[in-house]
Amino acid sequence: MKSVKVVRVGHRYVRDYRTLTHLCLVSRALGAEAIYLEEVEKELKDTVADVNRTWGGDFAVIEERWKKVFQDAKAEGRAIVHLTMYGTPLQEKIAELRKRDSFLLVVGGPKVPGEVYKLSDYNIAVTSQPHSEIAALAITVHDLQKGEELKKVFGDYKLRIVPSAKGKQVEQKS
Amino acid sequence: MKSVKVVRVGHRYVRDYRTLTHLCLVSRALGAEAIYLEEVEKELKDTVADVNRTWGGDFAVIEERWKKVFQDAKAEGRAIVHLTMYGTPLQEKIAELRKRDSFLLVVGGPKVPGEVYKLSDYNIAVTSQPHSEIAALAITVHDLQKGEELKKVFGDYKLRIVPSAKGKQVEQKS
16 A cells, blocks of 8 residues: 555635535545644644544544645655645556655635645646545545555554445444 | 436435535536436536536436435336345445346435335445445546546536646636
8 A cells, every 4th residue: 555645735624614524524535644734723733633542543642734745755755645636547647656755635615825836746627627626635545545445454443344235233342 | 328317215404505515516526417316406406507508517406305216216127225234245246237228326325215215226334334425426436437437527617627736727618
């Protein structure tokens, strides 16, 4: 599996709480190591901590300015990939991206500063239509990891789902 | 391209407005024909109509009870695929699903009635971890369509994005 970190640029906390929660949980479920946000409210931190405690793993939510996150990513040799409807289609760049081993995926929205486009190594579009940074992130990780991320096993869980054709089956760790 | 319709079961409008908007726009951007909701507020309908007018296509948001949507889907021969963290892993069923030509994808949440599990042809998990119905829908469509959905061209648009490695380029239809 490739190493993936995620950074969200330019959100407004109050309006975006549910979107932010989705972004955090998608990043975790698809095997990212951490998400960086400009502001981490206690409620969000608690939600993710609860999910880790119950379902396993050590996904991190970290408060940090995006410019610092970009600098650290460059220092670590990560490819910085900004997901934007204005970018180059994912399907045209995926082969090139897959040559890299570690990534910082950048999600934003309409109010992303112009600098983000310049400082990113790639500006990538998951369709050139308006939709959702949650979906764009999910499809990008899925293609980068070639679906391997769906098989990730989370360590140190309390509950684990036993896949089931009909209904719900959950196993408690003894 | 395979024919895809989407239905959302059991949402609560007020709390979920942003999530619903994401679901509608993701469905449209990834080439679905319509989304069915139990309740369509004017604000949401207007948002999607604006996107269609500006960016093209005729994606529909339709108010209908989910049981009626299921009945119609069965009559049309669609595979009814309920996306749930409790289901069978997507990667184990994708080859079988791809043999079908048309789909009703069902997204819900924790409060989905038990009947949905029974009346669906497939209960499919995009990871067995809690995350986001928006991401689960995106990855499922992407795998069903083998990425072809990313190339969809929307007819009758006013604005079109010209993909760009750096910055934003938008073309107005003359």
